[in-house]
Amino acid sequence: MTGGDARLRGRRVTVRVPASSANLGPGFDTLGLALAYYDELEVAVRDEPGATVEVHGVGAGEVPTDASNLIVRSIAHLFADRGIELPGLDLVARNVIPHGSGMGSSAAAIVGGLMAARGLLDGIVDIDGDELLRLATELEGHPDNVAPALFGGLTIAWTTPEGPRHKRLTVHRGVSLLVAAPDSVTVSTALARSLQPESVPHEDAIFNVSRSALLIAALIQSPELLFAATEDKLHQTYRASAMPATSALIEQLRAEGFAAVVSGAGPSVLVLCSDPAQRVEAAAVIERQSTTPWTVHMLAVDFKGATVVAHPAEVVA
Template structure:
């Protein structure tokens, strides 16, 4: 017998957006859906790959942490997943699991937490807000940690663009991609990213998409992470020559994200033909900005 049930939908996210390292994140219309049930006893986890079907599952751990935080003890928990966001590809799959667990637990417990409290708790579990923020609020979000508080601001992006995700068949863990980053960087590289992220935000909000080609020039993480991804730098250069407005490494990678004019019908066909010439298989997804964020269905 089911006591209570709730379904949560969480969008994919693309973080960093080139120079906005650990600061910018954007929600996309690719989704994971999770159904939570409070059942008479025990726990059930279904819909995940075998290796994620135990209590070490990130959704399960997040819902348990939520119950602990708010002091709620369920009779039992059932979690069922319908996942479309690729795992360990730089598209926010971990953030989607964490947010779903926190929101699912909050719903089962009678909604004691408000949206900002959900955001704070999910960020605490994740460790950083750059994927959590857009996944929860939708759209483009700036987020940062100020002492123990998470600060965020949502930004309106002008219409007229779409996103082309080049998704590799291989995975790249955030831990691995963090380990290649230097402990110190040069002053001029920091100045470069400050300049470029300011230009990026203004171009996206004002619809000056012609300026994006100058904004997507990162010096803090892509030069190091790109070395972990076969053909990364060649793909970047090819996308630039194919009239992409901008191209960057999505999150920690290995997904490469291209921004193109919404009326550009040739880019996808051309980049697909090019990717087929490479040794490493790549999949292509045309995506748009999700403005709703996480929804309870």
């Protein structure tokens, strides 16, 4: 190969990354859930410099297919962090996570790239989970989506002067998830964040602190508390004008007793159900409303997070 570390020659990895839902109502920029809905990626080192990206599924014909692709930039970010020259790369991405939907598509791309880099560098450098979280947060700007994509389950993420940290928790087996994504509607995270006020009333902050604490208890121990635990006064109301159909559906679902919240920055809706039967009932409510077409995903919680598999090197003499 031309330049780079000769040990990388012929290396190939496949990566699987779950979708994620952040905030979960009151846990703004802190709580996230990994969803059993996966983007898959294959990355191979080639002799020629540069990068090519082949995209199948979501984003095909839309996302960059050269070195400016977010996955490639994420791989390059880890290589640069370790002071290793980036080799030539061939990528094949098979995407199912909708873009701009609030299901963590950018986090999946970032985590996918970092996990691919970790796999390619296996045996050359050691990269632990904390380092991956730091690099992912540098690229994403906040850890709430990248943490569950990396580690699976329910994650609590926070930042310190030394970098981002996380705690992974196991979700109660009775919790069932439903994500409703509006067809052909997207909302950028930057737009959603721009609608946030710089300060909120003291009583609203206290309200969300109590609900966030309750939500953790509900998700890991007491699913019957999910409805009360998903109340929010910190971000959803302020963002409602950017996604009126989302706001209307959440209002309708909550009026009928379902723990519905904005998934991430939206416009998708996440419904946290205490059992599978309740999830079926929530889907029926969504189907009854006809003002906006929604694609309903009945999903499990992903417990593994992102995974990488290295394949035997294919070197042609």
